[in-house]
Amino acid sequence: MKTSKIALVTGGSRGIGKNIALSLAQKGIQVVLTYHSNQAEAQATVAEIEALGQKAVALPLNVADSSSFGAFSQQVIAALQTGFDIDRFDFLINNAGTSLSAPIAETTEAQTDTPAMREFVASITALGRVGLPDDVGGVVAFLCSEEAKWVNGQRIEVTGGMNL
């Protein structure tokens, strides 16, 4: 019997991570997702994944607190055992966090403000806007699928053409 693969999606409860988690579930992949503070939204995403016929569990994680990573990895091991009866996952989707594509010397205080950052990102993107969740999830799900099995060791930008 073919066993479903499992992906760990950090920040998978909403936004881009949620779109990734749902896109993976549509490809037949089971999901361990994380959230930071909104457990109810995480459980709603779990329910959406289950409605697609895949198993899912949600765990809390704060990527800004590296001292919690040891305990988090133990929670992942326990969740895999309890929820999936297995001791491994197949894909790590390291989505939670923040990013800004600019040299540090050229980064202004305003760019750390979200609306200003979105405007800045749109201004350096060929397609003229910031990415939306639906722009990203399908690409990640494809890369985790059998169709992408010969894509290996690559750095693939999903940015709408940033800095072209």
Ligand SMILES: NC(=O)c1ccc[n+]([C@@H]2O[C@H](COP(=O)([O-])OP(=O)(O)OC[C@H]3O[C@@H](n4cnc5c(N)ncnc54)[C@H](OP(=O)(O)O)[C@@H]3O)[C@@H](O)[C@H]2O)c1
């Ligand atoms: N949106 C864009 O255009 C864009 C462009 C380039 C890169 N990115 C990157 O793509 C990723 C996702 O973007 P997004 O806009 O979907 O993110 P977001 O809305 O800021 O975050 C969504 C997810 O991250 C969780 N989260 C928030 N703070 C966290 C923390 N300290 N530790 C762990 N999880 C945390 C949230 O959980 P709670 O709801 O429970 O707080 C939620 O699950 C980010 O790394 C971002 O930098 C986004």
